[in-house]
Amino acid sequence: MVVKVVRRKSNEQILFVEAEEDFADFVFSFLTFPLGGVLRMLQGFSSIFSIDKLYRSVTELSSNKGLRSQEFKVLLTNPSISRQLELRHQILPIRTSNYKESIKLYNFVDPKSPNSGGYANGPITFMVTDDMVVTPMSSIDAISYLERMKVPLNDVEEIVVNIGQKEGLSILKASLTSTSDVLTNSLNQYIG
Known part of the structure; x- marks a missing residue:
């Protein structure tokens, strides 16, 4: 999946990631992993x-x-995780159960089904901040966030990053071990 990283040029801190619902689904799926x-x-x-x-x-x-x-x-x-919680585009090697009876026991929507597609309601663009806060995004939200963080526009750069298994594992690990700077600690090593 492809995301747009918004980073502060002066200290290389990732301020937020702008992404479609597939990245929001990926981040949300961390909550389902055993x-x-x-x-x-x-x-x-x-x-x-x-x-x-x-x-x-x-x-x-x-x-x-x-x-x-x-x-x-x-x-x-x-x-394993329950099949109902598996994403259609899961990039991490998390095993899913084959226990089909669980589908009959619970009235879940399968995130992989064409009717759902994941956890996020899209199509919509999301902002994922460095401390893993996920919110729907608009241009005004991005500018407002930069103002709250006291980051001048001339100190901001946008970088397109492909998120694959290696980057995904790095984000997962940083989200488990960092109280802030999750995206900075996990993605900066993959930005040229």
């Missing part, structure tokens, strides 16, 4: 020290000594 699946994607290195140690200890346990079965080991280290 923690074990996130740790698997990050190879056990989330920067949340005690959780990383817990994950690694489970991966090192024998399924016949310490855990009841190999299935439990997989459930803990590579859990």
Whole structure:
């Protein structure tokens, strides 16, 4: 997916990302990921020290000594999300369950269906700020945000960035470990 990064030239702080609903859906989907699946994607290195140690200890346990079965080991280290929560354009390798009965139990709209497409109601442009606040965007909203942040227009640059799996994992990891500057910490390394 392609986003427009609005960055402060003087210190390279990303102020916000301007994106279509596919990026908003991607960011919203972080809330659906099981923690074990996130740790698997990050190879056990989330920067949340005690959780990383817990994950690694489970991966090192024998399924016949310490855990009841190999299935439990997989459930803990590579859990899945419900099919109803899977995005049509998911760029991260999060596993989805094949348990079709759950669809009958809950009256969810499948985000991948042509009737839905995701969590965001579009077509609409969204602003995702550096601290992961997602709001619908207009030109006035962008200018108002720059004024609130006390950033002069001559200190702003727009950069088009392709978000793939590597960038997506970087955003996910930064969102777990940063209290602010999530986009700055995750995307600046991919901007030339």
